[in-house]
Amino acid sequence: MVKLASARETRIYGPITSRTRSEYINAAVYVFATVLLLAGSAAQLSTERKSGLFVLLLGFFIVFIVNLHDLVAHLAGIDFRVVVMRLDLQFALVEFAVPVVCALGSFLQFLAILFLLIQAGKGYGYKNIQNPAMGMLIAGPALWLLGSIHNSCQIYESSGAQVQVLQQSVILPFSMTSLLFLIASIINSREQIGYDHYGYQLLGETWVWIWIFGSLILFIGALANVFKVFKMQQRQDDGWLRLEKLRGGAQERLLQGREASRPLI
Numbered sequence: 001m002v003k004l005a006s007a008r009e010t011r012i013y014g015p016i017t018s019r020t021r022s023e024y025i026n027a028a029v030y031v032f033a034t035v036l037l038l039a040g041s042a043a044q045l046s047t048e049r050k051s052g053l054f055v056l057l058l059g060f061f062i063v064f065i066v067n068l069h070d071l072v073a074h075l076a077g078i079d080f081r082v083v084v085m086r087l088d089l090q091f092a093l094v095e096f097a098v099p100v101v102c103a104l105g106s107f108l109q110f111l112a113i114l115f116l117l118i119q120a121g122k123g124y125g126y127k128n129i130q131n132p133a134m135g136m137l138i139a140g141p142a143l144w145l146l147g148s149i150h151n152s153c154q155i156y157e158s159s160g161a162q163v164q165v166l167q168q169s170v171i172l173p174f175s176m177t178s179l180l181f182l183i184a185s186i187i188n189s190r191e192q193i194g195y196d197h198y199g200y201q202l203l204g205e206t207w208v209w210i211w212i213f214g215s216l217i218l219f220i221g222a223l224a225n226v227f228k229v230f231k232m233q234q235r236q237d238d239g240w241l242r243l244e245k246l247r248g249g250a251q252e253r254l255l256q257g258r259e260a261s262r263p264l265i
Contacts, residue, residue: 020233026069027229031222033062038215044208049200053117060110064103071099090153098147105143112136120200134189134202141181148175166228173221177214184210 036059043052074095078084085092115133151171188207 023229026066027226030066033059034219034222038219041211041215044203050120053113053200057113060106064106067099067103094150094153098150101143102147105140108136109140116200137185141178141185144178145182148178166231169224170221170228173217177218180210180214
């Protein structure tokens with residue numbers, strides 16, 4: 001999951017009241033998803049490992065939905081006119097690509113956990129879905145890491161220091177979690193060589209502990225995101241929010257086109 005403190009002056013979609021409410025709901029749902037990921041990972045140390053996989057499954061599904069919300073919010077700023085992204089490289093690489101890549105990463109991890117659940121329920125006869133599941137457990141965090149790298153590519157010239165601190169407090173935990181999840185999955189796939197495991201048995205102790213630590217960092221980042229959303233909304237309402245206007249970008253050109261099409265009288 002990635003949360004963007006976009007460099008745009010505002011995230012334009014719907015009336016101000018409903019937009020603010022949607023941002024707060026989105027932030028709260030993100031926190032809930034990270035709690036599920038933490039609880040599901042910790043459950044792998046108990047006797048209820050299968051139940052823990054269900055919790056992880058729900059957590060990744062919610063993260064997927066949250067990323068779709070971010071994608072819709074960004075596209076609404078340009079009236080869903082994808083073609084104008086060719087005029088704005090940062091919009092294409094960050095505000096469009098990041099939610100798409102992170103949503104795909106969440107979906108792959110959702111499928112990986114689903115395959116492990118199916119194998120755990122159906123037994124060793126479903127061994128043919130084992131390798132795809134292990135592969136997606138690596139590919140999902142890799143896409144998250146790619147998204148976090150894209151997210152750090154936002155360029156600012158005039159945004160306030162507090163805005164940048166708020167953004168980094170969200171980006172850094174997500175980047176660390178993505179890297180930890182990727183390392184854990186790679187190590188786990190190597191550790192499973194030579195063993196005849198299936199289902200949740202494929203998730204070794206090293207994988208579990210690293211994922212618990214990574215999920216805890218992601219939870220801290222989600223709490224930071226709630227604070228960021230609150231401060232961004234507060235400062236925007238008070239007129240004190242200092243964000244770069246990104247002259248010549250897709251959103252500005254779209255607004256200029258609207259102004260030109262209005263009648264003088």
